[in-house]
Amino acid sequence: MLKAVILIGGPQKGTRFRPLSLELPKPLFPVAGFPIIYHHIEACVKLPEVKEILLIGAYQPSEALNRFIATTQRELNINLRYLQEYTTLGTAGGLYHFRDQILAGKPSGFFVFNGDICCDFPMVDMWNFHQQVQTGDHFTMLAAEATRKQSLQYGCLAENEETHEVLHYVEKPQTFVSSSINCGVYIFTPEIFSHIGAVFLKNQADVFNGGDNINPVRDCIRLEQDILSPLAGAKKLYVFKTTRFWSQIKSAGSAIYANRLYLSLYNSTHPERLAHNNDNGPKIIGDVFIHPSARVDPSATLGPNVTIGAGVTVGPGVRVRESLVLEGATLQDHCCILHSIIGWNSSVGAWTRVEGTANDPNPNDKHAKIDSSTLFNEEGKLNPSITILGRNVVVPSEVIVLNSIVLPHKDLRYSIKNQILL
């Protein structure tokens, strides 16, 4: 029997995802019509050995989270629980703290996922690899290929090409180590807890012995630096490389990219989720998801790479391309939405243009990953990026919103370009 653990972080994390994460935990943000971690859970369910999924994070229980858990349990018919950390425990600290719950029922192993990634998770292949690679206690991590330059932004690992053992692991190195990067998906056996436990006891002891405790929070244990790095080269840690799509979801721009990746995956996994052209409906170009409760005028043109959320109204002559329109939003006649995220219950007036700039990875390099650049460039100007309207933003008719971020509950009066509106 197997379990899966998804690390969903807390309100102190995911700040680059603001303003979208101001009112909803980032892991619940919908891409391609479903919350980010719903896609993780759907993938887990494909492996029949997985009997329970645990979410570990530092969010206070909220209506959104509770509703998500109840709905997902019912829809996917899987045990799903949320375990709340009492303080930020780090990527390994939470696992250790809840080890009893994880080991309840005596699973032979468990998956661990970072909550803020999107991936065509190779669950079955990775589990098969893990079972074959070694007979004793061992752990497996999922890796992808990045460009030399971009690898520095991730955890890099060096691999023994024959045995697939991880020889060396370092998180965000300053000089090039390897172009193989950590995807944030692992398979652990219960033995992992003896490794984490050792670190835990040492950290606690350091507090009382006045030792050189680098960790600012004493209960915090980081999986990457504190557990994986020491395990590399000890014939315990193995790597499964994947060529399927994988991306981090750190900024709003990467949500658009993730939306596109998951929509394209639907072509093979859930073709019924994609909209098609018919005589009574809007014109559909490429991959488009339209929630069944949305009302879209037949004279609208949608796509490619568009998600229309629940209860959204799309008026006559509207054009939406490479964008996310969240639940309850209204797009009035003839407006044009490009490379943008329209927040929940927002409204865009007639003939208005809402436009952002795509931050996609270089399409000519198949290993290029999305860049999480800073908000401002060296001259202090706002870097052009996806335009975001927060919850309940009202944009009047006939204006343009270009490369801007608008915080929730704002009534715009006129056009804005390259601005953050508080």
Add this chain to the structure above:
Amino acid sequence: MKALILVGGYGTRLRPLTLSAPKPLVEFCNKPMLLHQVEALAQVGVKEIVLAVSYRAEQLEKELKAHEKKLGIKITMSHEEEPLGTAGPLALAKGILSADNEPFFVLNSDISCEFPFQEMLDFHKNHGKEGTIVVTKVEEPSKYGVVVYDDTGRIERFVEKPSVFVSNKINAGMYIFSPAILDRIELRPTSIEKEVFPFMANSGQLYAMELSGFWMDVGQPKDFLTGMCMYLTNQKQRSPERLYNGQGVHGNVLVDPSAKIGKNCRIGPNVVIGPDVVVEDGVCIKRSTILRGTTIKSHSWIESSIIGWRCQIGQWVRMENVCVLGEDVIVKDELYINGGRILPHKSIGTSVTEPQIIM
């Protein structure tokens, strides 16, 4: 009676439109700029008009032949080998202008207003002196040269760009002169404002007549659009039946009968649509001029722009902030053009987010 129209230079301020046609032939409110003046002159009995030109005379001449017949008026080109300024052309045309010993009109070719030619004639004959200048009130006189005159209209002096308030009346670019003035002007590059008027004013020979109603020099795009708005407002008062009254119209709009406008559009206020223009469904146009043969595809939004002849504007295009498109420009779907000046025959595939010239 005779008239001289100072057509002059290359019309560079109205590029890219003037790269395809001479400025007098660019349509202002669906009629060549020159024709507004020529028709008004014909109405007060002017029989011969001299056009002082230094550029592209052949195309101009050919076009005007047709109008000559229709109006029963003779139009002659006075071709300046070198630019003669604002007074020199009068000397060049001296033969024609002094032929019948009657007062003659002189106009700047860029002026749009309710031409007060009859009023000018009466006023000029009444004071009997050498010259009458039409003046108009402006809000910011310091940008121009102002005219100072007494209650009878006799001009005392001119002040160039005054730093303190002197007067709010400026030279409106329309004059009526007695032939005697021609003795004051030599055949060389001469400025009438600097070298002729001051002397006439000193000897009490120059009078000012105040223009009532709108006035605008439409020689550059921003003013072209402002002048268009004023002209349309004036049309609303004078001949409202000329204005368009179809579906989706707001405010004052002029549409050529051969133009086609789609469903669910919003046209106006202050829009001029030329012959053979096609406006597809769901288009919003405000404060703009669309010249002959252009097509604007559905759901686009156009404000404060001049779109040249035979252009193709795609779907969901947004244009604003005094865009000027030359002849035969193609703008692809879903683009944003902000203050773009686009030269003829150009195809635009990416947005122009900041005002610039696209060659």
